[in-house]
Amino acid sequence: xxxxxxxxxxxxxxxxxxxxxxxxxxxxxxxxxxxxxxxxxxxxxxxxxxxxxxxxxxxxxxxxxxxxxxxxxxxxxxxxxxxxxxxxxxxxxxxxxxxxxxxxxxxxxxxxxxxxxxxxxxxxxxxxxxxxxxxxxxxxxxxxxxxxxxxxxxxxxxxxxxxxxxxxxxxxxxxxxxxxxxxxxxxxxxxxxxxxxxxxxxxxxxxxxxxxxxxxxxxxxxxxxxxxxxxxxxxxxxxxxxxxxxxxxxxxxxxxxx
Amino acid sequence: xxxxxxxxxxxxxxxxxxxxxxxxxxxxxxxxxxxxxxxxxxxxxxxxxxxxxxxxxxxxxxxxxxxxxxxxxxxxxxxxxxxxxxxxxxxxxxxxxxxxxxxxxxxxxxxxxxxxxxxxxxxxxxxxxxxxxxxxxxxxxxxxxxxxxxxxxxxxxxxxxxxxxxxxxxxxxxxxxxxxxxxxxxxxxxxxxxxxxxxxxxxxxxxxx
Numbered sequence: 370x371x372x373x374x375x376x377x378x379x380x381x382x383x384x385x386x387x388x389x390x391x392x393x394x395x396x397x398x399x400x401x402x403x404x405x406x407x408x409x410x411x412x413x414x415x416x417x418x419x420x421x422x423x424x425x426x427x428x429x430x431x432x433x434x435x436x437x438x439x440x441x442x443x444x445x446x447x448x449x450x451x452x453x454x455x456x457x458x459x460x461x462x463x464x465x466x467x468x469x470x471x472x473x474x475x476x477x478x479x480x481x482x483x484x485x486x487x488x489x490x491x492x493x494x495x496x497x498x499x500x501x502x503x504x505x506x507x508x509x510x511x512x513x514x515x516x517x518x519x520x521x522x523x524x525x526x527x528x529x530x531x532x533x534x535x536x537x538x539x540x541x542x543x544x545x546x547x548x549x550x551x552x553x554x555x556x557x558x559x560x561x562x563x564x565x566x567x568x569x570x571x572x573x574x575x576x577x578x579x580x581x582x583x584x585x586x587x588x589x590x591x592x593x594x595x596x597x598x599x600x601x602x603x604x605x606x607x608x609x610x611x612x613x614x615x616x617x618x619x620x621x622x623x624x625x626x627x
Numbered sequence: 628x629x630x631x632x633x634x635x636x637x638x639x640x641x642x643x644x645x646x647x648x649x650x651x652x653x654x655x656x657x658x659x660x661x662x663x664x665x666x667x668x669x670x671x672x673x674x675x676x677x678x679x680x681x682x683x684x685x686x687x688x689x690x691x692x693x694x695x696x697x698x699x700x701x702x703x704x705x706x707x708x709x710x711x712x713x714x715x716x717x718x719x720x721x722x723x724x725x726x727x728x729x730x731x732x733x734x735x736x737x738x739x740x741x742x743x744x745x746x747x748x749x750x751x752x753x754x755x756x757x758x759x760x761x762x763x764x765x766x767x768x769x770x771x772x773x774x775x776x777x778x779x780x781x782x783x784x785x786x787x788x789x790x791x792x793x794x795x796x797x798x799x800x801x802x803x804x805x806x807x808x809x810x811x812x813x814x815x816x817x818x819x820x821x822x823x824x825x826x827x828x829x830x831x832x833x834x835x836x
Contacts, residue, residue, distance in 0.1 A: 383817060387788070418820060419789055421770045426790045428663040428677065436652040439681065440688045 375407075382411045386419060496559045498584050502595050504554045505574045505610040508565065513572045515550025515565045525551075526625065532560045533579055535605055540621045545569045548618075557606070558582035566618050573611040575618045580606050645700060646691050655684050658701040661791045662708045665801060668783025669712035671775060679715055683708040705801035709783075716779075766824075773823040777816050780804070784812035785820075 384390050385398055402409050431439075519525050526536035528551060539548055549565040556563070557578040564575040583606045586597050598616040600607040603624035609616040643650045655662075659680065666676035666683075687694075687707050694703055774782055783802060787793045788809075793801070798809040 379818075379821070383814070387813075414821075415817075417766070418770065418817075418824065421767050422774075422786065422789050425767055425771060426664060426667065426786060428660060428673075430656060430659045433649075433652050433656055436656055436684070437648055439684065440648055440652060 378407050378411050379415075382408065382415050385412070386415055496555065498558070499556055501556050501574070501576050501586055501608050501610050502597060504556050504563070504576075505572075505595065508552065508554065508563075508574060509572050513549070513565060516552045518550040520548070520550075529562060529577065532562050533577060533605055535603060536625050537577065537605075538623045538625050539564075540623055542566070542621050543568075543617065546617055546621075557584050557608075564618065564622070568611070568613060568617045571612050573609060573613065573618055575622065576608040576610070577622070578606055580604055582606070644696070645694055648688075651688060651691060654700045655687075655704065658704055661701060661787060661793060661797075661801065662704055664786040664791050665705050665708045665783055666712045668786055669709060669779045670716055671779070671782070675715065676712070679711045680708055683711045686711065699800055701797070702800035706803060709802070769824055770820070773820045776823060777819065781812040781816045784809050785816035788813045789817075 381398065385395065390398065398408070402412065517528075519528060522538060526538060529535060529537040532553075542548065546566060546568045549567060552563040552565055553561070554563055555561055556576050561576050561578045561582065564577065566573045566575065580601060583601070586599065586608060594612060596611055596614065598609040598611070598619060600609075600616075600619050605624060607619055607622060609619050611617065643654070645651045645654060662680045662683065663676050666679040667673055670676055670679065683704065687704055694700070774785075777785065780802060784798055784804075787798045787801060788795070795806045795809050795813075798804075798813075799806040802809060804812075
């Protein structure tokens with residue numbers, strides 16, 4: 370019975386070449402090839418492909434001697450390939466461990482960088498304590514002008530809250546005394562606040578800071594003929610640097626409840 | 628073509644101890660063609676397939692004590708070759724590059740990047756005057772390109788069946804897939820090649836070959 374369907378022709382020849390036919394079927398097909406040009410053509414086409422595949426894939430098979438010498442030479446356990454006999458679970462485990470190792474390493478690097486960054490951040494800018502009499506002398510030399518003319522009690526108090534953690538109030542000063550303003554010249558610490566006053570036409574400075582920032586100060590600088598009076602109260606330390614014989618401002622500074 | 632299913636598996640001479648180097652070498656050599664095809668099927672690179680098969684031999688020799696005598700040596704070796712080849716392809720994908728050698732470059736220049744056979748000249752059909760038949764080599768090039776379009780498992784199955792003439796039982800053992808799946812891969816691969824070759828190579832001159 371002739372075969373007309375092209376797909377059937379293909380399947381028949383494929384089964385023939387693939388060895389899926391019984392001897393009887395093979396004989397029958399071989400007899401039909403002469404009468405069916407379509408079958409013969411398909412056979413030629415498929416044989417040609419098959420021959421091409423074989424021709425293209427003929428490796429040079431090594432000799433026995435070559436194989437034996439290869440096995441003899443390469444006995445080192447190290448291989449450039451990952452061990453292929455590892456199971457998929459094993460490979461996943463190794464991959465998982467690698468990921469964990471990378472994550473741990475990355476965390477360590479981040480921690481070190483963060484620590485260094487914080488360490489750098491925690492470092493304060495350079496600061497050097499200086500004798501308060503020198504700061505007084507500089508202020509006088511520079512015209513004894515405050516950085517900040519502060520005459521409102523609230524802002525005065527706020528300044529000390531911000532810098533020393535305690536609000537201060539300036540009570541009424543004696544006649545012939547007045548407060549000029551505030552300066553931040555350093556001294557005991559970066560946060561030392563100086564109150565510039567005029568007492569009997571003499572410049573007087575009071576340096577205020579936290580007790581923890583206290584530094585030993587010379588009581589009197591003979592060359593400058595200055596006196597330094599110290600008071601410590603309410604967690605604060607007060608130094609009045611003055612050319613006068615007695616402190617005239619310290620008594621006017623009162624720490625108030627925040 | 629006879630029925631390859633009737634042939635005994637090559638190199639499967641039970642009773643020999645593969646821990647003996649000579650026995651191992653002989654059985655490895657007998658199975659070499661199919662092992663090379665397995666590697667080629669996965670990698671699509673003939674020279675790399677040789678390296679992989681050689682590497683797999685060394686691995687297998689180092690692990691020869693794990694081989695169970697009741698098992699098929701070619702199937703055991705095929706599995707090792709396949710895994711070596713898969714390792715290679717995984718690394719290649721990660722690297723996004725392939726090692727370059729002059730043969731690879733020649734093949735790239737020829738427009739057939741991976742599968743074209745460097746030995747094609749040795750076995751290709753020649754004319755009565757000893758010249759390469761141009762149409763034949765052109766057809767081979769088309770076959771190579773069509774093969775590249777197949778997946779690694781279908782390609783391996785097709786080559787093992789068509790070139791090495793393994794039975795589907797053997798292909799199933801080599802590729803660790805069911806026999807029916809192997810058969811299906813071979814059939815579909817052939818159909819795909821036929822279609823691609825028909826598209827690429829349906830010229831009147833072709834019919835004269």
